[in-house]
Amino acid sequence: MNEELGLRLHSRVRRLFPLARSLTGQGLRETLQIIAEELPLTVTEIPSGTKVLDWTVPLEWTVREAWIADPLGKRIVDLARHPLHLVGYSRPVDLALSRGELDKHLHSLPHQPDVIPYRTTYWADNWGFCIADSVRKQLPDGIYRVLLDATLSQGSLTLGEIEIPGETDDTVLISTHTCHPAMANDNCSGIAIAVELAHRLLSGPRPRYTYRIVFCPATIGAITWLALNLERVGTIHHGMVLAGLGDPAPLSWKRSRRGDTAIDRTASRILRELGADNKVLDFSPYGYDERQYCSPGFDLAIGRLSRGIHGTYAEYHTSLDTPDFVQPNALAEALLVAERILLEIDKDRRWKNLAPYGEPQLGRRGLYNSLGALPHPGEAQMAMLWLLNQSDGKRGLLEIAERSGIPVAELESVASLLEQHQLVEEIDQEEQA
Amino acid sequence: MNEELGLRLHSRVRRLFPLARSLTGQGLRETLQIIAEELPLTVTEIPSGTKVLDWTVPLEWTVREAWIADPLGKRIVDLARHPLHLVGYSRPVDLALSRGELDKHLHSLPHQPDVIPYRTTYWADNWGFCIADSVRKQLPDGIYRVLLDATLSQGSLTLGEIEIPGETDDTVLISTHTCHPAMANDNCSGIAIAVELAHRLLSGPRPRYTYRIVFCPATIGAITWLALNLERVGTIHHGMVLAGLGDPAPLSWKRSRRGDTAIDRTASRILRELGADNKVLDFSPYGYDERQYCSPGFDLAIGRLSRGIHGTYAEYHTSLDTPDFVQPNALAEALLVAERILLEIDKDRRWKNLAPYGEPQLGRRGLYNSLGALPHPGEAQMAMLWLLNQSDGKRGLLEIAERSGIPVAELESVASLLEQHQLVEEIDQEEQA
Amino acid sequence: MNEELGLRLHSRVRRLFPLARSLTGQGLRETLQIIAEELPLTVTEIPSGTKVLDWTVPLEWTVREAWIADPLGKRIVDLARHPLHLVGYSRPVDLALSRGELDKHLHSLPHQPDVIPYRTTYWADNWGFCIADSVRKQLPDGIYRVLLDATLSQGSLTLGEIEIPGETDDTVLISTHTCHPAMANDNCSGIAIAVELAHRLLSGPRPRYTYRIVFCPATIGAITWLALNLERVGTIHHGMVLAGLGDPAPLSWKRSRRGDTAIDRTASRILRELGADNKVLDFSPYGYDERQYCSPGFDLAIGRLSRGIHGTYAEYHTSLDTPDFVQPNALAEALLVAERILLEIDKDRRWKNLAPYGEPQLGRRGLYNSLGALPHPGEAQMAMLWLLNQSDGKRGLLEIAERSGIPVAELESVASLLEQHQLVEEIDQEEQA
Incomplete structure (x- = not known):
């Protein structure tokens, strides 16, 4: 079953992978169309030039052709061969220039000589090509031809959003970036998992929170x-950024700026429970779109679920980040963890013990093992005892789960049972807020 | 001297051990009579049917005879041979039944084949016998005779209580359970130590707090x-439950629900000081009567002093829990630790430094080594310096002991000395509260 | 450069070393005169008998001659040979007495038989000599002559103080003791470093805080x-006591009584950053003059910078504490650390991010690498991102340095840059207070 899930997520990654995404343009739109095939996606086009916070929506970038020919006329680099060859948002040029002049516009990785890096020049009037260092080192002297047939023109930036209405308008935000071309882990994995979460939320019982799943280009899109x-x-009461979830590294939760919010504590607890290798990282103002959600003016309770950390694995932002790098099992595990975090957040309630003086007599109500003096009570009985003991009106299920080590689902289940016996009542949500 | 103390405690355990105690009835009353022989015990009888919080005082249980005869008429199990053979509160029966039917009412421990377990059926209309698994396995087929001549009838539940009046009505509660038949560690050890504490409190100087030592059947008695x-x-400002204090395991303090009360901090400090093996355990809503005292409606500052933890040692709730399992030294150490915790709590005072600007000149008052520039001040001088430095009116002796590592008794002693020199004054108890 | 600094500090230690300092008197005055040769030192004479807090300024002590002659008339101990031979503040005597009577007035160290200890009898009417235990053990029986030609007379206690005015009257206090005779680490090292700090504060840009450097006899001087x-x-907002800074032990910061003040946190962070061996010690009411500054009536945010801890190294308060024991490198390092702590405290400011919603577009302002998608941002860019993210008006540079691990100097530098771009503004100091 998890195998099937992993394969389904991986097939989404493979389908999304080859598109030539950028901050704007056709690759981005096609990515959203693929999502819209299976989900009720609201797509919004925001015109170039629109002021957004401290930024401006950029001109739309369209590339038709981009290549370099060597002195013999051989095309040594061609965008048609690999989407990473062209520096994102490169400005159009049609030039003949020396090897030395050309070299200033080439990007390669000396320590990974056969790998093409990923680079962008969104906000500077520049152009460039990314190539393998081994190729770059063998370029002969002479005059090179560069053709970069691209347009930067009035257009729009495209956002996608799925709303799953809940019992209240209180919202959980899930955000994943959609602007990286031809890289599987960063970030087809995040998109694939966000899509799966949307399916599950839409097909499950109406959640308590309203969920808003945002598909946006990094930085400018979130802004x-x-x-x-x-x-x-x-x-927005809680949220998470999904990025880099298919690689073989253990799972990691990056705390929100506030650091100790309900989703931070819940994700930390779940990750620690599931594996000693999983990591909980302090907030830092670098990374993915949590940078924007956690800017001081917003300071939202939004952390990030990832596996390997950007910038620390060899495949990061290179041509090595292919669907082969992404593992179905890793995707499935990440999906299930993200879902469990959201479910626990959604299930958080405060209950009030209606018989708080001493323990209520559970046995009389058929809720307790009638045989006494056993060395261990059952798990369900421990869950009942914890729920009753802690439900003083101030603590919710998440907090009780933290203190007791009992999963939220188990606590929720005994809460329902105890409610049927009039031993607890749910505290009004207004009162909880 | 500690040897004598240990032997005295152990002889109390031995005398209490054989009685057939239960939630109610003669064994319980005899237990309290033994205590009343040496202490001013107030005994209260609470009639069956009395509503107590969410519970009802049960009918009184009296057993005259209880045995099982095998198909040949041989009594294979007989209450007269061991008090644990009968499931506590078994309902009367007089039956002839097959081995298979009988087996549903037998309790044994497959992993401890020669041991009789302890079981009860207080609140369910049932009956049963506890036997060694090795005996159970060899029972032949055939018709068995079961005679269980018992009465459940209107009677009462018996509580014992000793009050040691203090300077104030502020109370320290000491509670120990009295309902377990023929088991030495659980809980003749707790009763023996509570009795010794009562002697010491009654014979010592009038304490600050009023002490209330409660001897009660577990759960329903505390309720x-x-x-x-x-x-x-x-x-009730502080308190402790005493249970399981004679076995060979290190001492353990189970924190109250609040977790960080004065008695929690004091007990933790003392246990850590006395041995690296001693344990401080987080609260959990399972265990002994701390469950009731720490229910959310009461939420008292009551923890539990034990050695080995219920349910985790092989002798727990079995016929192995005999006086041989209980060690005089272990009892003596537990008594002294319980007493020290209580004494430190009782001695806690807030003092106010009357010369708080700079250090007062202790040498002029003969309170300081007149030879200067020594590498180390004496212990008493460190105690004086700490007391003066920390006595800003907000911190009491317990807190100063925690920060300084100096025993409360030493701090108390220098406080008296400094008071004689008008360097500190005790803060009014009203003000302290 | 640090070598030069170390040698300069060491030469100050050597010059100060031989003086026969005490709580009062000529040695103390000469010490201050040496400081006054190079710095604008305010010297205050406080008359004997002046009431100061719980104490009284003592009579001034003047010694002309002090020796012991053996039965053959040989001077076996003579103050002229070593300043530590005489117990400080010994009262005058001129006696002939037996070896046994003499011995009651001798102090030596059995475990360090060739070493002269340092002892005082400031507040008790007594006299004594400190000698090597090997000498003491060989004294023959017979009548000894003791001449101790000293005066205790109306005079004064001498304090020195340097004020370095800052932008505000808010003050940083630096305090070092000046009463120890002929010991290099304790405390010519502290004096030498305080002098160097004064030079640097006076020659640098006007600091924010007013600095007050106090040179005083231990205890009574601080009082x-x-x-x-x-x-x-x-x-006084912050401060530090300087003592014992030239020995080979790692650096140590002793926390103030409050324990978590800005200077405690800053010093702890810097010491930990600079070496895993450095130590941060909890407050205790023993040690040097932090005892007075941290008495409960004052409770100032003053800790202590030291190396080896008083009383724990063999040279402490003995004739082994010579300039050879003090290392130029150790002095230089201690000076630089003290200076860095002060500079960071001085530079602490709260800034307010003026574009707090999302990240401001740094690239547009030339503040961000125009090439995107690199694995790591530069250090300066991380500093900018942290400063912007944390500058919500509540956190200052010290707190941001703690959270980010970025040095205060780097944060300060990017704050200026961001201020030029109107992205942050300094919060008014009134508002900060």
């Missing part, structure tokens, strides 16, 4: 979404 | 005591 | 300074 949703920011 | 003393609960 | 400056105590 644009925030600028368009300023009035909604106050309703 | 009954609480129900009868609701108006007194607010005066 | 006298406090008594004379009661109205100023409220302006």
Whole structure:
């Protein structure tokens, strides 16, 4: 079953992988169309030039052709061969230039000589090509021809969003970036998992929170979404950024700026429970779009679920980040962990013990082993005792799970049972807020 | 001297051991009579049917005879041979039945084939016998005779209580359970130590706190005591449950639900000081009567002093828990630790440094080594310096002991000395509260 | 450069070393005169008999001659040979006495038989000599002559102080003791470093805080300074005692009584950053003059910078504490650490991010690498991101340094840059206070 899930996630990664995504443009739109094939995705086009917070939506970038020919006329680099060859948002040029002049516009990785790096020049009027260092080192002297047939023109930036309405307008935000071309882990993995989460939330019982799953280009996309949703920011109670979830590294949770919010504590607890190798990382203002959600003006309770950390694995932002690098099992595990975090957050309730003086007599109600003096009570009985003991009106299920080590689902289940026996009652959600 | 103490405690354990105690009835009353022989014990009988919090005082259980005869008429199990053979509160029966039917009412321990377990059926209309698994396995087929001549009838539950009046009505509660038949560690050890503490408190100088030592059947007894003393609960400032204090395991303190009360901190400090093996355990809503005292409606500052933890040692709730399992030294050490915790709690005072600007000149008052520039001050001088430095009116002796590592008794002694020199004054107890 | 600094500090230690300092008197005055040769030192004479807090300024002690002659008339001990031979503040005597009577007035160290200890009898009417235990053991029986030609007379206690005015009256206090005779580490090292700090503060840009460097006899000197400056105590925001900074042990910071003040956190962070061997010690009411500054009435944010801890190294308070024991490198390192702690405290400011919603677009302002998708941002960019992210008006540079691991100097530098771009503004100091 998890195998089937992993393969389904991996097939999404493979389908999304080859598209030539960027901050704007056709690759980004096609990515969202693929999502829209299976989910009720709202797509918004925000025109170039729109002011968004401290930024401006950029011109739309369209590339038709981009190559370098060597002095003999042989095309030594061609965008048609690999989407990473062209520096993202390179400005159009049609030049003949010496090897030395050309070299200033080439990017390669001396320590990974056969690998093409990923680079962008979104905000600077520049151009460049990314190539294998081994190729670069063998370029002969002479005059090179560079053709970069691209347009930067009035257009729009494209956002996708799925809303799963809940019992309240209080919102959980899930955000994943959609602008990276031809890299599987960064970030087809995040998109694939966000899509799967949307399916599960839509097909399950109506959740308590409203879920908002945002597919946006990194940085400018998140900033644009925030600028368009300023009035909604106050309703966001919890959230997570999904990025880099298919590689073989253990899972990691990066804490929000606040560091100790309910989702930080819940994700930390679950990751630690599931594996000693999993990591909980302190907040830092570098990384993915948690940078924007955790800027001091917003300071949202949003952390990030990842596996390997950006910039620390060899495949990061290179042509090595292919679907082969992404493992179905890793995707499936990440999905299940993300889902469990969200479910536990969604299930958090405060209950009130209605018989708080001494223990209520559970046995009379058929809730307790009638045979006494056994060395260990059962698990369900421990869950009942913990729930009753801690439900003083101030602590919710997440907090009780932290203190007791009992999973939230188990606590929720005994809470329902105890409610049927009038031993606990749910505290009004208004009162909880 | 500690040897004598250990032997005295052990002889109490031996005398209490054989009685057939239960939640109610003659064995329980005899247990309290033995205590009353040497201490001013107030005994209260609470009639069956009395509503106590969420519970009801049960009918009184009296057993006259209980045995099983095999198909040849041989009594293979007989209560007269061992008090644990009968499941506590078994309902009367007089039956002839097949081996298979009989087996549903037998309890044994497959992994401890020669041991009789302890079981009860207080609140369910049932009956049973506890036997060695090796005996159970050899029972032949055939018709067995079971005679269980017992009565469940209107009677009462018996509580014992000793009050040691202090300077104030603020109370320290000591509670130990009295319902376990023929087991030495659980809980003749707790009763023996509570009795010794009562002697020491009664024969010592009048304490600051009023001490209330409660001898009660587990669970229903504590609940009954609480129900009868609701108006007194607010005066309970500290307390401890005593249980399982004679086995060879290191000492353990189980924190109260609040976890960080004065007695939790004091007991933890003392246990850590006395041995690296001693344990401080987080609260959990399972165990002994701390479950009731720490229910959320009461939430008292009551932890538990034990050695080995219930359910984790092989002798727990079996016929192996004999006086031989209980060690005089272990009892003596536990008594002294319990007493030290209580004494430190009792001695806690807040003092106010009357010369708080700079150090007062201790040498002029003959309080300081007149030879200067020594590498180390004496211990008494360190105690004086700590007391003066920390006595800003907000911190009491317990807190100063925690920070300084100096025993409370030493701090108390220098406080008296400094008081004689008008360097500190005790903060009014009203003000302290 | 650090070598030069170390040698300069060491030459100050050597020059100060031989003087026969005490709580009062000529040696103390000469010590201050040496400081006054190079710095604007304010010297204050406080008359004997002046009441200072709980103490009284003592009579001034002047010694002309002090020796012991053996039965053959040979001077076996003579103050002229070593300043430590005479117990400080010994009262005058001119006696002939037996070996046994003499012995009651001798101090030696059996475990260090060739070493002269340092002892004082400031506040008790007594006299004594400190000698090598090997000498003491060989004294023959017979009548000894003791001449101790000294005066205790109306005079004064001498304090030295340097004020370095800052932008505000808020003050940083630096205090070092000046009463120890002929010992290099304790405390010519502290004096030498305080002098160097004064030079650096005076020659640098006007600091934010006013610095007050106090040179005072231990205990009574600090108490006298406090008594004379009661109205100023409220302006002391941070401070440090300097003592024992030239020995080979790692650096240590002793926390203030409050334990978690800005200077405690800053010094701890810097010491940990600079070496795993460095130590951060909890406050204790024994040691040097932090005892007075951290008495409960004052409770100042003053800790102590030292190397080896008083009383724990063999040279402590003995004739082994010579300039050879003090290492130029150790002095230089201690000076630089003290300076860095002060500079970071001085540079602490709160900034306010003026574009707190999302990240501001640094690239547009030339503040960010224009090439995107690199695995690591530069250090300066991380500093900018941290400063922007944390500058919500509540956190200052010290706190941001703690959280980010980025040095305060680096944060300060990017704060200036961001201020030029109107991205942050300094929060008014009034508002900060």
